[in-house]
Amino acid sequence: MLKIFTSYTPGAGKSYAMMEEAMNESRNGKKVVIAFINKQHRDSSKMPFECNENVTIHPLKGRESIEEIIEMKPDIVVLDELGMRIGKHTFLYNVAESFIKNNISVLTSANLKRFEEVNPIFRSATGVGIKTTIPNRFIKGADEIVFIDREPELMIKDFKEGKLFGERYMNSRIMNKNFEENTLKTYREISLDYLEKYNNVRIIQRD
Template sequence: MGRGRLRIYLGAAPGVGKTYAMLSEGHRRVERGGDVVVGFVEHHGRPRTEVMLHGLEQVPRRELVHRGASFTEMDVDAVLARRPAVALVDELAHTNVPGSRNAKRWQDVEELLRAGIDVVTTVNIQHLESLGDVVETITGVRQRETVPDEVVRRADQVELVDMSPQALRRRMAHGNIYQPDKVDAALSNYFRPGNLTALRELALLWVADRADEYLQQYRGEHGIRSTWQARERIVVGLTGGPEGRTLIRRASRMAAKSSGSEILAVYIARSDGLTSASPKELAVQRTLVEDLGGTFHHVIGDNVPEALLA
């Protein structure tokens, strides 16, 4: 029996629609004749999300008692015994109640995958282990529930559920995320525009890096050596002055952060031949950019912007 496939809906913050997207995917698969069950979904009292559970088979949860209080968690044994083709499991970074089969929900998901069950799940960018310090700096809140980055990177598919900070704050103000008595505090603290913008950028950058990994893997598997125009071209405009070396090195660092980027160093010479550029310095810069994997271009033109774009 082969390993199950893992699909993750990634979000920048609570309320962007990850659980809704996961349940929508569950309905699509059921409509196509798939055998889908809900292993665990937490709708947090959101009516639109709760409605999406209708029509989906739900595996009964396991009840546990901890310190005199009753809790429910996903019943891993029950899901394994049911053996569906697909299990919907919310909140990948969740910490299970003491006494559960595993300490973390991502470990529960790993068991299902090993049993050949496909899993569709959700997680927010702030729960990735490597981003804990960054998120704390942005929001002032240390995330206690985390998931190892490698678990998310190993997913067969990661889909970003994106929403602008303004739209998310409107959803919050309309009571579509938290209960009314918690809205003002949330908007004034964690859900401030700056926080949401920074978290969104983290999510977008993470997904972009993941897409680049997929691309590099595909190129390697298919023996593709030529450059595809799927990444940025970094153009460095040179004047022939010594600052050009600094600009070239800066461009090289930028390219290293996004593998596949192409560095083009361009010197624009006037058509009348008049110039204050040092030929010796340009030669040094040409050698530098070529040593760093870029290309040097000497272009004739009196209009610098037009010449750069030509």
């Protein structure tokens, strides 16, 4: 089972919602392994995390750690940022496939514009795209797509107040372009229109 948490913009709360679901599953008796959380641009200490007998943190450190997780036989593995690269030739989506092939469910996050089919639509609208994309087979083959929706005005307010990212990302030209009102409204419209063709989408509205 593959469940993808996505949104039209960074900072909407995809990873938070993913972790919240993982913790709920652990409280219901599922064995959960936290394998990768991206800490580059967020304070991961604010994520919902509960230490209990069903939650294990086992960071990815190459092929050996992937095999170790498979041997643990968890019900669920959490892989933040599906499109990120670990190692020279391996992406997290490759890792996700390894777990799924071994009957381990994967909860993951990725911005919608990361996907190969959607990226050109975003790029044509604003001129900003992603160099490294996620193959279409992942979003097309997902068992559930969870879309985190939030009004652009709220996203802009939090961005300007420095609530979403560290200094490096706040000073990024591309990130500032992303959080212009017209850009966010365009991205949101593109995302909702694109997802209409899927019947496995669940929308979470955030205030």
